[in-house]
Amino acid sequence: MSRTHIALVGKIAAFACVVFIILCICFYKTIRTGFIEAQFNRASMYIQGEGNPQDFKKAREYLEQSANGGNDDAQYMLGVMYEKGQGASQDLKKAIELYKQAAMKNHAKAQYALGSMYDHARGVEEDHAEAVKWYEKSAQLGNAAARYALGFAYFNGIGTAKNIEKGLDYLKKAAGDGYVKALVYLGSLYFEGKNIPADSKKAFSYFEQAAYKGNHDAQYYLGLMYEDGNGVERDYSKAVYWYEKSVKAHSKSAFHLARLYRDGLGVEVNYNKAFELLKKAAGGNNIQAQCLLATLYDKGDNIPQDSTKAAFWYDKAAKQGDNNASYMLGEMYMNGRGVNEDPSEAFKLFQQSAQNGNALAQYKIASMYFKGITVPIDHQKAIEWYEKAANQNNVGALCMLGDIYAQGLDVPKDMSKAITFYQKAADQGNIEAELKLGSYYLNNSKEYDKAITWYQKAADKGNVQAILQLGQIYEHGLGVPANYQKAFEIYNKGINSHNPELQYALGQLYKNGLGTVKNIDQSRKLFKQSAQQGFVGAQREFAKIELSENVQNPDKQAALSYLQAAVKNGDAEAMFILGNLYSNGSNVTKDSKHASDLFAQSCQKGFKNACHVSKSAH
Numbered sequence: 001m002s003r004t005h006i007a008l009v010g011k012i013a014a015f016a017c018v019v020f021i022i023l024c025i026c027f028y029k030t031i032r033t034g035f036i037e038a039q040f041n042r043a044s045m046y047i048q049g050e051g052n053p054q055d056f057k058k059a060r061e062y063l064e065q066s067a068n069g070g071n072d073d074a075q076y077m078l079g080v081m082y083e084k085g086q087g088a089s090q091d092l093k094k095a096i097e098l099y100k101q102a103a104m105k106n107h108a109k110a111q112y113a114l115g116s117m118y119d120h121a122r123g124v125e126e127d128h129a130e131a132v133k134w135y136e137k138s139a140q141l142g143n144a145a146a147r148y149a150l151g152f153a154y155f156n157g158i159g160t161a162k163n164i165e166k167g168l169d170y171l172k173k174a175a176g177d178g179y180v181k182a183l184v185y186l187g188s189l190y191f192e193g194k195n196i197p198a199d200s201k202k203a204f205s206y207f208e209q210a211a212y213k214g215n216h217d218a219q220y221y222l223g224l225m226y227e228d229g230n231g232v233e234r235d236y237s238k239a240v241y242w243y244e245k246s247v248k249a250h251s252k253s254a255f256h257l258a259r260l261y262r263d264g265l266g267v268e269v270n271y272n273k274a275f276e277l278l279k280k281a282a283g284g285n286n287i288q289a290q291c292l293l294a295t296l297y298d299k300g301d302n303i304p305q306d307s308t309k310a311a312f313w314y315d316k317a318a319k320q321g322d323n324n325a326s327y328m329l330g331e332m333y334m335n336g337r338g339v340n341e342d343p344s345e346a347f348k349l350f351q352q353s354a355q356n357g358n359a360l361a362q363y364k365i366a367s368m369y370f371k372g373i374t375v376p377i378d379h380q381k382a383i384e385w386y387e388k389a390a391n392q393n394n395v396g397a398l399c400m401l402g403d404i405y406a407q408g409l410d411v412p413k414d415m416s417k418a419i420t421f422y423q424k425a426a427d428q429g430n431i432e433a434e435l436k437l438g439s440y441y442l443n444n445s446k447e448y449d450k451a452i453t454w455y456q457k458a459a460d461k462g463n464v465q466a467i468l469q470l471g472q473i474y475e476h477g478l479g480v481p482a483n484y485q486k487a488f489e490i491y492n493k494g495i496n497s498h499n500p501e502l503q504y505a506l507g508q509l510y511k512n513g514l515g516t517v518k519n520i521d522q523s524r525k526l527f528k529q530s531a532q533q534g535f536v537g538a539q540r541e542f543a544k545i546e547l548s549e550n551v552q553n554p555d556k557q558a559a560l561s562y563l564q565a566a567v568k569n570g571d572a573e574a575m576f577i578l579g580n581l582y583s584n585g586s587n588v589t590k591d592s593k594h595a596s597d598l599f600a601q602s603c604q605k606g607f608k609n610a611c612h613v614s615k616s617a618h
Contacts, residue, residue, distance in 0.1 A: 060087035067098065075102035076110040083113075083122070092123025103134065111138035112146040119149070119159070128159025139170065144177035152185065155195070164195055175206065183210035184218050191221065200231030211242065219246035220253045227256060227265075236266025247277070251284030258289070262302075271302045282313060290317040291325050298328075298338075307338030318349065326353035327361045334364075343374040354385065362389035363397045370400075379410035390421065398425035399432050406436075415440070426454065434458040435465060442469070448479020459490070467494035468501055475505070475514075484515030500535035503527070507541065520551060531562045539566040540574040547577075547587065556587050567598070572605035579610065 060081055066074035079098035082091045096117055102110030115134030118127045132153050138146030147170045153159050155167025174182035187206035190199045204225055210218035223242035226235045243257040258277035261270045278296075281289030294313035297306045311332050317325035330349030333342045347368055353361035366385030369378045383404060389397035402421035405414045419440065425433035434454045442451035452473060458466030467490055474480060475487035491506045507526035510519045524545050530538030539562035545551055546559035560581075566574035579598030582591045602610030 057087040067101075072102040072105040072107040072110065075099075076107050076113070079110065079113060083117075092117070096123045103137070106137070106141065108138045108141035108143040108146065111135075111141070112143050112149065115146065115149065128153065130159075132159040139173075142177075144174045144179035144182070147171075147174035147177065148179050148182040148185070151182065155189075168196070175209075178209075178213070180210050180213050180215050180218075183207070183213075184215055187218060187221060191225075200225065202231075204231035211245070216246040216249040216253075219243075220250045220256075223253060223256060227260070236260060238266075240266040247280075251281045251286035251289065254278070254281035254284065255286050255289040255292075258292075275303060282316070285316075285320065287317050287320050287322050287325075290314075290320075291322060291328075294325065294328065307332065309338075311338035318352075321356075323353045323356045323358040323361070326350075326356075327358050327364070330361065330364065343368075347374050354388070357392075359389045359392035359394040359397070362386075362392075363394050363400075366397065366400070379404075383411065390424070393424065393428060395425040395428050395430040395433065398422070399430065399436070402433065402436065415444070426457070429457075429461075431458045431461055431463050431466070435463070435469075438466065438469060442473070442478065446479070448473065451479070459493070462494070462497075464494045464497045464499045464502060467491065468499070468505065471502075471505060475509075484509060486515070488515030498529070498533075500530040500533040500538060503530035504535055504538040504541070507538065511541070511545070520545065524551065528558075531565075534565075534569075536566050536569045536571045536574075539563065539569075540571050540577070543574070544577065547581075560587060570605070572602045572607035572610070575599075575602035575605070576607050576610040576613075579613070 060078065063074045063078040063081065067078045075098045079095045079102065081087050082098065083095035084090065096114065099110045099114040099117065103114050111134045115131040115138065117123055117131075118134065119131035120126070132150065135146045135150040135153065139150045151167045151170030151172075151174060153167070154163045154170060156162065168186075171182050171186050175186055183206045187203045187210065188194070189196055190203035190206065192198065204222070207218040207221045207225070211222045219242045223239045223246070225231050226239035226242065228234065240257065240260055243253040243260070246253040247257055254277045258274045258281060260266050261274035261277065263269070275296075278289050278293050282293045290313045294310045294317065295301070296303055297313065298310035299305065311329060314325045314329040314332065318329050326349045329339075330346040330353065332338050333340075333346035333349065335341065339345075347365070350361045350364045350368070354365045362385050366382045366389065367373075369375055369385065370382035371377070383401070386397040386401050386404070390401055398421045402418045402425070403409075404418075405411060405421065406418035407413065419437070422433045422436050422440075426437055434457045438451045438454035438458065440451075441447040441454065452470065455466045455470040455473070459470050471487045471490040472478070474483045474490065476482065488506070488509050491502055491509070494502050495506060503526045507523045507530065509515050510523035510526065512518065524542065527538045527542035527545065531542045543559040543563035543566070546554040546556055547563075548554075563574050563578050563581075567578055575598045579595045579602065580586070581588050581595075582598065583595035584590070596614070599610045599614045603614050
């Protein structure tokens with residue numbers, strides 16, 4: 001063989017060796033890759049419990065081998081196990097290290113997981129900017145969770161400049177991928193109109209998609225929107241359906257569902273079920289449910305009244321910061337209902353509620369300072385709290401400030417200010433303020449037209465005092481021509497109240513035939529009804545009728561009894577009449593001395609006829 005042939009054979013052999021080595025390397029890599037992949041698959045089977053009992057420890061062992069071989073899926077899964085403490089003790093730093101290894105190989109889930117660790121300071125210091133960097137990488141690879149997280153960051157300006165439009169874009173992409181958190185968050189943004197125009201129809205659409213995926217928050221919102229007819233036609237039965245879906249996990253759903261069962265909306269009325277749902281919601285720390293449950297126990301509304309349980313639930317709600325619950329619990333301590341009476345504890349609760357803006361509590365605090373209940377009397381502090389409550393149009397505070405300025409209690413007397421406060425209370429329909437305005441305009445400024453206006457408002461609400469005052473204005477012609485017929489009509493509107501003054505006033509009109517046909521029997525009846533309630537004028541007038549000769553079957557014994565009662569109550573005319581009876585021995589044993597004493601007492605009280613009789617006797 002020639003040297004040339006030998007050289008050629010050598011070259012061919014060398015080339016063959018190189019090819020063989022390359023093939024060996026490739027074969028090794030293929031086998032190694034397959035082995036690494038097999039290790040990962042084996043680990044997955046232990047994690048899922050497929051073909052073997054679930055065993056995180058064995059899964060971790062296989063993942064360790066696969067991850068050390070460079071498998072990015074294994075590195076990511078092993079990171080998850082170390083983050084959660086599955087198959088080994090929790091080790092956040094090791095989890096981060098593994099996430100980084102996979103993330104550097106463009107593993108989308110690992111990039112998102114790494115971003116989340118930075119976002120929530122898990123194993124590293126909080127760094128929202130670093131989180132956004134990794135979310136960006138993962139989102140570009142189509143990871144829906146990363147798109148949501150990135151959208152949230154841009155929308156709220158966390159770790160990056162705030163960019164509503166860009167944030168919405170990422171959120172919508174995540175929602176388009178069916179990512180439930182994005183669907184719910186977008187629904188809430190459109191529902192509340194947070195940084196974007198509210199759009200209940202869009203909100204409904206997003207919530208509906210998430211609700212069908214089993215999200216309880218979305219199911220609750222769907223129930224709420226069907227209940228209120230917000231973004232969709234109102235449908236109580238559908239509201240019930242969605243509340244039922246989420247009731248086990250959502251206390252708000254339990255609360256709303258309880259109300260629907262109580263009111264029979266979308267379902268038949270069922271107080272027992274409503275009550276059980278309400279207890280469930282209250283036990284889930286739903287403040288609305290706790291307050292409503294407390295109110296039901298307090299009033300005994302379709303359940304046995306129980307002040308102790310009412311106080312218990314008010315206390316629960318108060319500790320969660322509910323102002324109204326603090327106020328109501330304060331009332332219970334003030335009155336000793338359901339708890340031991342403790343004005344000091346009541347003051348603390350009122351103060352807590354008042355400082356958070358509750359007008360009723362502010363009024364209570366003011367009253368306690370004004371009267372010196374558990375605290376020293378301090379009219380200045382009382383006025384400050386009354387003013388806070390009055391600024392929220394609390395009618396009690398407005399009336400009290402009116403009284404304070406009208407009487408000059410620790411402030412310069414100022415009727416102009418008083419009238420302003422009374423006016424504000426009266427504008428809210430407060431009868432007490434209407435009466436005080438009527439009285440002021442009638443007795444002080446003599447503006448009778450204004451007095452009539454305010455008394456009429458109170459009279460229209462059935463207030464007897466206003467009816468009396470208004471009737472007297474027309475009966476006596478105060479600022480208007482006397483009009484007995486109108487006075488009679490006004491008095492009659494309040495007669496069912498059985499008010500003794502009203503009975504007396506109406507009795508006088510019947511007696512004298514003023515504004516109506518004269519009717520002694522009706523007058524007699526009204527005077528007796530009034531006299532029985534201790535009204536002195538009626539006692540005297542009833543006695544006068546019974547002792548006259550103008551009635552059939554007079555009750556002279558009752559007449560004498562009421563006449564004596566009127567005398568004891570200091571009525572001058574009754575003293576004069578009784579004096580005449582003793583002087584003449586009419587219906588009583590004659591007693592000139594007693595008669596003389598009665599005439600003298602009557603004269604001292606200014607009854608002129610008694611004075612004339614006394615002078616004649618002397």
